[in-house]
Amino acid sequence: MLRIALPNKGSLSEPAIRLMSEAGYRQRRDTKELVCRDHDNDVEFFYLRPRDIAVYVGEGTVDVGITGRDLLLDSAAAAREHRALGFARSTFRFAAPAGSASRLEDIDGKRVATSYDVLVGNYLSERGIDASVVHLDGAVETSVDLGVADVVADVVETGSTLRAAGLEVFGDPILTSEAVLITPKERDHHAELDVVDRRVKGVLLARQYVLMDYDVPADKIDQAAQITPGLESPTISPLHDGTWVAVRSMVPRRDTNRIMDQLYAVGAKAILVTSIEACRL
Ligand SMILES: Nc1ncnc2c1ncn2[C@@H]1O[C@H](COP(=O)(O)OP(=O)(O)OP(=O)(O)O)[C@@H](O)[C@H]1O
Ligand SMILES: O=P(O)(O)OC[C@H]1O[C@H](OP(=O)(O)OP(=O)(O)O)[C@H](O)[C@@H]1O
Numbered sequence: 001m002l003r004i005a006l007p008n009k010g011s012l013s014e015p016a017i018r019l020m021s022e023a024g025y026r027q028r029r030d031t032k033e034l035v036c037r038d039h040d041n042d043v044e045f046f047y048l049r050p051r052d053i054a055v056y057v058g059e060g061t062v063d064v065g066i067t068g069r070d071l072l073l074d075s076a077a078a079a080r081e082h083r084a085l086g087f088a089r090s091t092f093r094f095a096a097p098a099g100s101a102s103r104l105e106d107i108d109g110k111r112v113a114t115s116y117d118v119l120v121g122n123y124l125s126e127r128g129i130d131a132s133v134v135h136l137d138g139a140v141e142t143s144v145d146l147g148v149a150d151v152v153a154d155v156v157e158t159g160s161t162l163r164a165a166g167l168e169v170f171g172d173p174i175l176t177s178e179a180v181l182i183t184p185k186e187r188d189h190h191a192e193l194d195v196v197d198r199r200v201k202g203v204l205l206a207r208q209y210v211l212m213d214y215d216v217p218a219d220k221i222d223q224a225a226q227i228t229p230g231l232e233s234p235t236i237s238p239l240h241d242g243t244w245v246a247v248r249s250m251v252p253r254r255d256t257n258r259i260m261d262q263l264y265a266v267g268a269k270a271i272l273v274t275s276i277e278a279c280r281l
C-alpha cells in the first residue's frame with residue numbers, strides 16, 4: 001500500500017487535502033483522524049505536522065508527501081522536490097525595524113530570530129555573514145520588540161504581520177516557497193507513485209485550463225487555430241453546413257475572455273466554455 005503524508009494543520013493542510021480529494025482519493029472526514037486508508041486505490045494517508053513530513057519522506061517510511069518548499073529546505077532531510085503544486089505561496093525574508101537595516105551585510109554581528117534555523121544559517125554562511133541565529137517556534141515578529149533579536153527571518157505572505165510589528169523587509173528574498181510534492185532522494189522508479197503524480201498533474205491542469213467550443217467559417221480556421229492552438233492541436237469537426245467548422249480546444253482559464261473576444265472578432269459564433277473536471281495528458 002502506497003503511503004502518503006499530508007499536512008494535518010496550518011496553511012498547507014486544507015488545500016493539500018482538497019487536491020488529493022479532487023485526484024479521486026478518499027480523505028479523512030474528521031480533523032482528529034490521523035490515518036485514512038483508501039482501499040479502492042490501495043493508498044494510505046497519514047496526517048502529520050507539515051514540518052515533520054520531509055523527515056518521514058526522507059527516511060522512506062512514507063513514499064510521498066506534501067509540504068512547503070521552505071520547510072523541506074529547512075529540514076535537511078533526504079527528500080527532494082518532485083513537483084510544485086501552486087498553492088500556499090509565500091516568500092521568506094529578512095525584516096528589521098524601519099531604517100535599521102537595508103542590506104544583507106547589515107546583519108553581520110546581529111541576532112536573527114527565525115523558526116527556520118537551517119535555512120537561515122546556510123543562507124548567511126554561504127554569503128559570509130556572521131550572525132547568531134535565535135530559534136523560536138512562532139510569532140517570530142514579536143522577538144525584536146521583546147529584545148531577543150535584532151532581525152527576523154520569516155514567512156511573508158501579505159506582509160500584514162510584519163507591518164503590525166513595525167518591521168520592514170530588506171535584502172533579496174531568501175526564497176520563494178509554495179506547496180510541493182516530495183519523494184525520497186534515493187528511490188528507484190516507482191509505478192504506484194507515478195499514478196499519484198499523474199492524478200495530481202491532472203488536477204492542476206484541469207484547474208488551469210477550460211475547454212472552449214466554437215463554430216467558425218471554414219475559411220477562417222487558420223486564424224482561429226492560431227488563437228486557440230490547444231496543448232497539442234485543436235480538434236476540428238465539419239458542420240452539416242459545409243462552409244462552417246466546429247472547433248474544440250483547451251485554453252488557459254485566465255485568458256478565457258480575451259480569447260473569446262479575439263475569436264468573436266475573427267467571426268466565430270456559439271463560443272462555449274466548460275470547466276474540466278479531470279484530465280490525463
Ligand atoms: N500566511 C502564511 N502563514 C504561514 N505559513 C504560510 C503562509 N502562507 C504559506 N505558508 C506556508 O505554510 C507552511 C507553514 O506551515 P506551518 O506548519 O507553520 O503552518 P502555519 O499556518 O504557520 O501553522 P502553525 O504555525 O500554527 O503550525 C510553510 O511552507 C509556509 O511557507
Ligand atoms: O505576511 P502575512 O500574510 O502576515 O503572513 C505571514 C505570517 O503568517 C505566519 O504566521 P502564523 O500565523 O503561521 O503563526 P506562527 O508565526 O506561529 O507560525 C508567518 O510565520 C508570518 O508570521
Ligand SMILES: [Mg+2]
Nearest residue numbers: 010138139155
Ligand atoms: Mg506558522
